[in-house]
Amino acid sequence: MKKLVVFTGAGISAESGISTFRDAGGLWEQHRIEDVATPEAWERNPELVLRFYNQRRSKLDDVQPNAGHRTLAELENHFDVRIITQNVDDLHERAGSTQVLHLHGELRKVRSERHEQLVYDWEGDLLLGDLCEKGTQLRPHIVWFGESVPMLMPAAKIASEADIFLIVGTSLQVYPAAGLMMYAPRHIPFFYVDPAPQVNRELQQMPNLIVLAEPATTGLPKIVELLDKK
Numbered sequence: 001m002k003k004l005v006v007f008t009g010a011g012i013s014a015e016s017g018i019s020t021f022r023d024a025g026g027l028w029e030q031h032r033i034e035d036v037a038t039p040e041a042w043e044r045n046p047e048l049v050l051r052f053y054n055q056r057r058s059k060l061d062d063v064q065p066n067a068g069h070r071t072l073a074e075l076e077n078h079f080d081v082r083i084i085t086q087n088v089d090d091l092h093e094r095a096g097s098t099q100v101l102h103l104h105g106e107l108r109k110v111r112s113e114r115h116e117q118l119v120y121d122w123e124g125d126l127l128l129g130d131l132c133e134k135g136t137q138l139r140p141h142i143v144w145f146g147e148s149v150p151m152l153m154p155a156a157k158i159a160s161e162a163d164i165f166l167i168v169g170t171s172l173q174v175y176p177a178a179g180l181m182m183y184a185p186r187h188i189p190f191f192y193v194d195p196a197p198q199v200n201r202e203l204q205q206m207p208n209l210i211v212l213a214e215p216a217t218t219g220l221p222k223i224v225e226l227l228d229k230k
Contacts, residue, residue, distance in 0.1 A: 004079035004227075005162035006072055007180055009086045009170025011194055012216040016063045016091055037144050042113075046128060046137075053140040054125040057107045060089055068168065068216030069095035071224060078227075079164070084155045084180065086170060088142055101158065103151050109141035116150070152176055159183040166223065167192045168216050172200045181206070191226070193219035 010020040035041050036052040065073075073096035075081050083092055083100045088107045092100045112118040112132035119141055120132070130138045143149055159165070162184045171194070172178040181190065182202050190209045192199070197211050210226065212219040 001078075001080040002163040003161055004075060004081045004164045004166060005159055005184065006081060006083045006166045006168060007085075007159075007170065008072075008083060008092070008168045008216075009172075011169025011171075012066070012068045013063075013087050013089055013091055014169070015068060015215055015217050016066045018059070018063055018087075018089055018091075033145060037142070038146050039144055040146075042139060042144070046139075049140070050126055050128065053107065053142065056088075057122075057124075060107060063089075063091070065091045065095035066217050068220050069097070071216075071220040072168075073097045075224065075227075082158045082162075084158060086174065101151055101155055103143070103149055103155055105140070105142035107140070107142070110138045111141045113137050113139045149176060152180075155180060156183040160185075163188055164227070165190045167194075167203075168220065169194055171196075171198050172203070173198065178202070191223050193223060 014020055031052060036049055042049050069091050072081065072083060076098065081097065081099065083097050084103060085092060085100060086103050088102065088105050090106065090108055108122060110120050110122040110126050112134065114136045115132060115134055118132045118134065126138055128137065132138055159180050160183045165181055165184045165188060178200060179202050186206055188208065190203065190206045192203065192209065192211045193214060193216055195213060195215050197213055199211065203209060212222060
């Protein structure tokens with residue numbers, strides 16, 4: 001089976017009703033990013049940060065995978081599909097995708113604030129006083145702005161093995177993730193599906209690029225037709 005590497009961003013989840021901070025001028029659910037998604041915010045006001053992510057986790061129960069998520073899951077019948085996502089929700093998994101790497105963490109997981117390797121599945125609210133097995137406070141398992149991206153090199157390895165590279169629902173503005181396709185072989189087919197595609201400098205170097213200016217729910221079925229022809 002050919003390896004199809006899919007890089008997804010907030011756009012595909014937005015079609016399921018999950019809001020993105022870039023749609024609101026730097027606000028995320030009426031909060032400044034600096035107040036809820038940085039290490040400094042955690043040091044300054046951990047109660048606010050926990051409340052914010054508890055609300056995000058709770059809202060996952062109110063949304064469902066959309067046709068875009070389901071199309072990617074169905075592609076596993078024909079390709080070795082590896083999804084690399086910037087999203088912290090679990091909609092890919094709930095749609096049926098079996099190989100998903102989360103670059104920026106996961107809402108349904110928490111980790112020790114001092115021992116990063118101690119990661120736990122989590123349902124319900126996370127509160128001050130909830131501790132890991134070594135006695136330190138648990139925090140959201142989210143890569144905040146200003147933190148390193150531990151899964152970047154595993155993602156780069158996956159990209160380097162791609163036979164086909166598909167980009168869905170991302171503005172390609174957040175680095176280092178936005179440069180991930182540079183690890184893929186340049187001669188392979190590249191597809192980019194987004195309602196307002198931003199062809200960044202990395203994509204401009206790809207000779208076999210097809211861009212569809214559409215949402216994932218309508219654009220991905222068309223990509224499937226193109227893949228069938230190949």
